[in-house]
Amino acid sequence: xxxxxxxxxxxxxxxxxxxxxxxxxxxxxxxxxxxxxxxxxxxxxxxxxxxxxxxxxxxxxxxxxxxxxxxxxxxxxxxxxxxxxxxxxxxxxxxxxxxxxxxxxxxxxxxxxxxxxxxxxxxxxxxxxxxxxxxxxxxxxxxxxxxxxxxxxxxxxxxxxxxxxxxxxxxxxxxxxxxxxxxxxxxxxxxxxxxxxxxxxxxxxxxxxxxxxxxxxxxxxxxxxxxxxxxxxxxxxxxxxxxxxxxxxxxxxxxxxxxxx
Amino acid sequence: xxxxxxxxxxxxxxxxxxxxxxxxxxxxxxxxxxxxxxxxxxxxxxxxxxxxxxxxxxxxxxxxxxxxxxxxxxxxxxxxxxxxxxxxxxxxxxxxxxxxxxxxxxxxxxxxxxxxxxxxxxxxxxxxxxxxxxxxxxxxxxxxxxxxxxxxxxxxxxxxxxxxxxxxxxxxxxxxxxxxxxxxxxxxxxxxxxxxxxxxxxxxxxxxxxxxxxxxxxxxxxxxxxxxxxxxxxxxxxxxxxxxxxxxxxxxxxxxxxxxx
DNA sequence: TAAATCAGGGTTGTATGATAACACGACAAG
DNA sequence: CTTGTCGTGTTATCATACAACCCTGATTTA
Numbered sequence: 005x006x007x008x009x010x011x012x013x014x015x016x017x018x019x020x021x022x023x024x025x026x027x028x029x030x031x032x033x034x035x036x037x038x039x040x041x042x043x044x045x046x047x048x049x050x051x052x053x054x055x056x057x058x059x060x061x062x063x064x065x066x067x068x069x070x071x072x073x074x075x076x077x078x079x080x081x082x083x084x085x086x087x088x089x090x091x092x093x094x095x096x097x098x099x100x101x102x103x104x105x106x107x108x109x110x111x112x113x114x115x116x117x118x119x120x121x122x123x124x125x126x127x128x129x130x131x132x133x134x135x136x137x138x139x140x141x142x143x144x145x146x147x148x149x150x151x152x153x154x155x156x157x158x159x160x161x162x163x164x165x166x167x168x169x170x171x172x173x174x175x176x177x178x179x180x181x182x183x184x185x186x187x188x189x190x191x192x193x194x195x196x197x198x199x200x201x202x203x204x205x206x207x208x209x210x211x212x213x214x215x216x217x218x219x220x221x222x223x224x225x226x227x228x229x230x231x232x233x234x235x236x237x238x239x240x241x242x243x244x245x246x247x248x249x250x251x252x253x254x255x256x257x258x259x260x261x262x263x264x265x
Numbered sequence: 266x267x268x269x270x271x272x273x274x275x276x277x278x279x280x281x282x283x284x285x286x287x288x289x290x291x292x293x294x295x296x297x298x299x300x301x302x303x304x305x306x307x308x309x310x311x312x313x314x315x316x317x318x319x320x321x322x323x324x325x326x327x328x329x330x331x332x333x334x335x336x337x338x339x340x341x342x343x344x345x346x347x348x349x350x351x352x353x354x355x356x357x358x359x360x361x362x363x364x365x366x367x368x369x370x371x372x373x374x375x376x377x378x379x380x381x382x383x384x385x386x387x388x389x390x391x392x393x394x395x396x397x398x399x400x401x402x403x404x405x406x407x408x409x410x411x412x413x414x415x416x417x418x419x420x421x422x423x424x425x426x427x428x429x430x431x432x433x434x435x436x437x438x439x440x441x442x443x444x445x446x447x448x449x450x451x452x453x454x455x456x457x458x459x460x461x462x463x464x465x466x467x468x469x470x471x472x473x474x475x476x477x478x479x480x481x482x483x484x485x486x487x488x489x490x491x492x493x494x495x496x497x498x499x500x501x502x503x504x505x506x507x508x509x510x511x512x513x514x515x516x517x518x519x520x521x522x523x524x525x526x
Numbered sequence: 527t528a529a530a531t532c533a534g535g536g537t538t539g540t541a542t543g544a545t546a547a548c549a550c551g552a553c554a555a556g
Numbered sequence: 557c558t559t560g561t562c563g564t565g566t567t568a569t570c571a572t573a574c575a576a577c578c579c580t581g582a583t584t585t586a
Contacts, residue, residue: 019324054541063280063321064328075567076548090351090437105428112377167366176351304537315570336538337577
């Protein structure tokens, strides 16, 4: 019989538990924006912890923009739109639909970024992409080094847009996608996957090098479709209509599903 | 003469300063992934604060995924890819180029989202968009209620994609854009701006209602170009090449600059 | 010799109490 | 009606102590 271990206690810190508890109260509407939280002392006694732990929890929520506090007044629930950070909690990452949705978001970003990169790339950007490709060639498929260079390639493409936020957002989404894949744990490796994946990357690089925006987005679209297949995404059920109507119609089919590098 | 009051001091907390300081050390490479941080006591003495303050700062960095700590061992710098949150600090928001870059990212998201929404919207989504438009009609241009309904419209469009991450990301970027606009403080209001803006929104809604993906993205593109002009974005200097080469060429000019709702 | 056990110091996690800084209302004085 | 003062409550910070845990090295044991 296999062991049925409970999920590892992520964050055995009491402050984490307190922060999650307060966060849940806010998310479920029992604490509305503008409401004043109980005093630190009251929270400490109700949770059965020290006031210090409560303060660490509040510091965390404050840094996330969920609450704000003022000396001498108290702590208050902030407006939902005031969140200064974007975060995706670990539980929702494990759901199959969130995997598909994240992959769709990533695809939307990647395809547009590839086109933009083709029109703005500098020589240094090209060098960075080639270095990442070299790293992939010398690493075994699926290894840590391979994944690192894979992400590095896509990051280099994003940075070629000369817009730092492109890379920042893309890396964030890609990392969440990767975690989601790991949570599912359903990828299989085969020998020719490495060649296929490398070829897809090379076509992207060639188009960007040539300054061919349409070609770059098309190559990226094909790459994402291939990655979706490799990671076992069923493809089209959830997106019956073309995702990117602005693209030439011959590409639409390939865009429907997308996922790993 | 009108008073030129400074904005209130955001975050005079010592823990915020300590967290920023450590965060800067990591960002600038003086603390590399895997490195062990000084002990809490050492940090407390070097910063001249109590260990309690240091702990709040570390709790914050830990929640952001920048460091991890283990009882009895110490605190260590985490891999950059392990960051569980996406955040844009307030200082960089005030730079003019980050405003333009954020607006470009927002435009990329909005145009694609509008197309996707046109193919997937439900009746409830249409109702939500119409309610937001009604709210804009009854509120004075630029008022809090107006801005709230403006954002609500775009959020409704994003939620019509049936992909919750679309709305989450779009709202996050839009809020950062709005903060950036407020930081610049260079928007002027005129009477016909309300009519123009409303008309742009109505065209977006009509296209989405009709299921016209191309029309929706085109209408959104026009809206963003108009918003860019209204907020005083100079437009094209920073993006000499078309931003979205996958779009029909007649739209490219309008995409070059984009910003507020 | 090799493995297990145990003691000690160092570090983080938590608790507790105290003090300073600040906000707010009540109240008296002008 | 305005102003000044004061008392109370809350957050911000400090200081100290103890518990839980990791690591290392010496000691004991097989």
